Amino acid sequence: MIPQNVVIFFAANQELLWLTTLTLDLGGTVILFRLFGKAGLQVAIATAIILANLQGPKLTVIFGMETSLGVIFYSSIFFATDVLSENYGKAEANKAVRMGFAVSVIVLIMLSFATLYLPSQEPASAEFSANIHSAFATIINFTPQIILGSLMAYLISQSFDVWAFHKIKTLTGERRLWLRNNLSTMSSQVVDTLIFSLVVWMPIVGLRSALALGASKFVFKIVIAIIDTPFIYWAKQTFGQRHPAETSTA
Secondary structure, three states: OOOHHHHHHHHOOHHHHHHHHHHHHHHHHHHHHHHHOHHHHHHHHHHHHHHHHHHOOOEEEEOOEEEEOHHHHHHHHHHHHHHHHHHHOHHHHHHHHHHHHHHHHHHHHHHHHHOOOOOOOOOOOHHHHHHHHHHHHHHHOOOHHHHHHHHHHHHHHHHHHHHHHHHHHHHHOOOOHHHHHHHHHHHHHHHHHHHHHHHHHHHHHOHHHHHHHHHHHHHHHHHHHHHOHHHHHHHHHHHHHHOHHHOOOO
């Protein structure tokens, strides 16, 4: 699917690949918002949840630190809810959080059921089918611990993000969009990282190692929160173009 010269280039430039992926993800969210408004943001959240679930187990090393691809797409959910909060209010943002939780539950259940189907035994496709089944099961063979941790972390941290965003907005008014975007995301990412580390990793590797793993992922989450700042202003401009009567100075 991807040209070989592009594969070779990004194999030698993994940090640039990470930044490119992040830019495409955040930019895609704003484009969906530009094309479809509030529904586009809801679609972006559902898409990010599916991608985070599927790519979460894939680990890589970026800037010398181990991280998972799921961090990019999971972090973009906070960006989308902040855009909803800024332009449509707290109620719509909380509604999107609940929708995202429902999507996450449905995806986890349906993917788990998919592993119960036995691979084809037809002679012409048996080997291919067995290999695909094994790879598929490896990716989506979630443990109850991971399911509980991810769902708890999502619902609590996203709800906190919406609350924090609007709490800061009551103090700053329509000014300093960058401040409420960054502070709400960073603080809610602390909540998210702590819950996931303590529920999922601590029983496996112990408290010290669990916190170390969480700290590494948190660094990437902070970087993503900073990088998404110009994108939230782009989204604000997009909202002003769609609804000029409701535009305010941020």
